[in-house]
Amino acid sequence: xxxxxxxxxxxxxxxxxxxxxxxxxxxxxxxxxxxxxxxxxxxxxxxxxxxxxxxxxxxxxxxxxxxxxxxxxxxxxxxxxxxxxxxxxxxxxxxxxxxxxxxxxxxxxxxxxxxxxxxxxxxxxxxxxxxxxxxxxxxxxxxxxxxxxxxxxxxxxxxxxxxxxxxxxxxxxxxxxxxxxxxxxxxxxxxxxxxxxxxxxxxxxxxxxxxxxxxxxxxxxxxxxxxxxxxxxxxxxxxxxxxxxxxxxxxxxxxxxxxxxxxxxxxxxxxxxxxxxxxxxxxxxxxxxxxxxxxxxxxxxxxxxxxxxxxxxxxxxxxxxxxxxxxxxxxxxxxxxxxxxxxxxxxxxxxxxxxxxx
Numbered sequence: 334x335x336x337x338x339x340x341x342x343x344x345x346x347x348x349x350x351x352x353x354x355x356x357x358x359x360x361x362x363x364x365x366x367x368x369x370x371x372x373x374x375x376x377x378x379x380x381x382x383x384x385x386x387x388x389x390x391x392x393x394x395x396x397x398x399x400x401x402x403x404x405x406x407x408x409x410x411x412x413x414x415x416x417x418x419x420x421x422x423x424x425x426x427x428x429x430x431x432x433x434x435x436x437x438x439x440x441x442x443x444x445x446x447x448x449x450x451x452x453x454x455x456x457x458x459x460x461x462x463x464x465x466x467x468x469x470x471x472x473x474x475x476x477x478x479x480x481x482x483x484x485x486x487x488x489x490x491x492x493x494x495x496x497x498x499x500x501x502x503x504x505x506x507x508x509x510x511x512x513x514x515x516x517x518x519x520x521x522x523x524x525x526x527x528x529x530x531x532x533x534x535x536x537x538x539x540x541x542x543x544x545x546x547x548x549x550x551x552x553x554x555x556x557x558x559x560x561x562x563x564x565x566x567x568x569x570x571x572x573x574x575x576x577x578x579x580x581x582x583x584x585x586x587x588x589x590x591x592x593x594x595x596x597x598x599x600x601x602x603x604x605x606x607x608x609x610x611x612x613x614x615x616x617x618x619x620x621x622x623x624x625x626x627x628x629x630x631x632x633x634x635x636x637x638x639x640x641x642x643x644x645x646x647x648x649x650x651x652x653x654x655x656x657x658x659x660x661x662x663x664x665x666x667x668x669x670x671x672x673x674x675x676x677x678x679x680x681x682x683x684x685x686x687x688x689x690x691x
Contacts, residue, residue, distance in 0.1 A: 338379075341398065345375035348401045351408055355432055375401075388513060389482060392670040399635065399671055400443065407439035442675070446635070449674035451488065453666060455495055455681045458652065460659055461689040462603045462623050470575055473501035473532070474682040476609070476628025477665030479543060480523055481512030483672040489526040492666060492681065496530065499683045503534040503571055506561065507628040507663065508541025508582060508609025512670075514548045515555050528559040534571045536561045537579065541609035541629060543669075545584040564607070566594060575686065576600055578622075580608040591616050603686060611662045614647040618655040624686070625660045632664030636676035650677075 349371040358364045375397070382394025411434055418426045473496045478484065496504060511518055518524070530536055538561050544552045553563045562569070564579030566589055571577055578595060581588045591606070591613060598604065603623045610629040617625050632650035633639030642649045653660045661684070664677045 341375065341379050342372075344398055344401050345372050347405055348375070351404045354408075355435070392482070395671050396673075399673055403442045403446070403675075404439060406442055407435050410438050411435040443673075446673035446675045449678040450668045450672050451679065453491065453495060453679040453681060455499065455683060457683050457685070458661070459685045459687060460624055461687055463689045464603045464623065465601050466574060466603055466686065466688040468574070469685055469687045470503070470534075470571065471499070471501045472605075472684040472686060473499060473504045474507065474626055474661070474663055474684060475504070475666045476507035476663045477509040477541070477631060477667045477669060478506070479509055479512040479665075479667035479669045480527075481514075481517045484512070484667045485517065485521050486523055486526045488667070489523060490529075493526070493529045495681055496532075499681075501532050501683060503577075504530060504532045504536040505577070505605075505607050505626060506536070506538035507607055507626055508539050509543045509628065509665075509667070509669070510538055510540070510556055511544060511548075511552050512667075513543050513546040515551050518555060524555065524559055527556075527561070531560065535569075537564050537569065537577060537607065539563070539565050539579045539607050539609055540582055540585075542582050542584045545582050549585075568594075568598070571605075575603045575605060577605045577607060580606070582609045583612065591620055595620055595622075611646065611648045611660060614653075614655060614660055617660070618658050620658070622658045624684070625658060626663075627661075628663045628665045630662060630664070631669060631674075632662075632677040634664070634669065634674055634677050635671075639676040 349368045352367055352371065353364060356367065358367055378394045378397045382391040385391055411431055414434060415426055415431050418424050475492065478492070480489070538556055540549060540553065540563065556563055564577065565581035565585070566579065568576055568578040576598065580591065580594055598621070604621055606617060606622045606625045608627055611627040630642060630646060630649050633642045648660055648662050650662050650664050661682065663682050664680055666679050666681060668674065668679070
């Protein structure tokens with residue numbers, strides 16, 4: 334926590350320096366007033382956020398801090414442009430022009446981050462299996478919708494439309510359906526919108542860490558009332574052709590190990606394993622799982638986490654084959670705590686599972 338607090342103060346200092354550079358106050362008292370005001374405002378939001386740590390109020394502080402971080406990106410880009418202009422091109426750069434460039438760059442970064450968060454893309458993927466599969470199966474995968482304050486009915490409707498356009502046989506949701514509680518879900522009647530999500534072979538979900546937030550019973554009931562089957566630590570046959578195995582999140586104290594969950598499974602047909610986090614890669618790779626589906630990472634969501642997470646997670650994003658199993662990690666459809674994506678984009682995966690003999 335101490336490191337976090339120090340970081341927030343350094344961020345406030347950086348913000349004050351950026352404003353000082355933009356405004357260029359001529360009097361010492363103006364400079365001190367600017368510095369003091371930014372520190373006060375920043376710490377008001379910080380105290381507000383810490384009063385509900387890692388819940389809705391804290392998310393508000395995260396939005397403020399990330400907007401400040403985007404100022405740093407704009408400042409660094411502007412500095413690079415100024416160096417190229419002055420040192421390489423040997424041109425004199427107008428101070429007003431570079432300030433205007435910095436402001437426009439900041440606006441562009443924020444706009445891009447919001448666009449990436451609320452403008453989902455649909456990815457297509459074909460997976461071949463050597464096991465018996467009489468006909469292809471079309472699977473829609475979404476994850477991390479985080480239904481709540483920042484993500485609601487409009488985004489649900491868009492998701493339903495995009496999935497309907499792809500005509501999948503089944504829809505799978507890999508956890509974090511809601512953002513910690515059903516408060517916003519109930520208040521804005523998201524049930525009416527989520528219940529429109531349908532597929533011939535059913536819609537299935539596992540719960541994520543934000544669903545296991547102390548409100549997992551209420552969240553699971555709300556999901557099932559919308560016609561979505563919660564399959565934590567259960568398995569279900571899809572058209573008697575593909576076995577779907579679901580597992581609860583690692584935050585569930587009763588979560589079984591994958592080997593125990595699959596101990597009695599004997600099948601020559603394809604097996605899908607759905608759970609929230611990809612951290613079980615080494616646990617799954619020696620089991621008879623054809624395709625492991627997960628989310629949780631958000632692909633890092635915002636640079637530089639898109640790079641940093643690769644140092645700590647076996648698979649942050651995308652498709653990876655280990656032994657005879659395929660692992661797919663989606664960056665998610667929703668946005669979590671903050672309404673920004675930079676270096677990632679909201680997405681849906683359409684997986685075409687086909688026989689290798691096709």
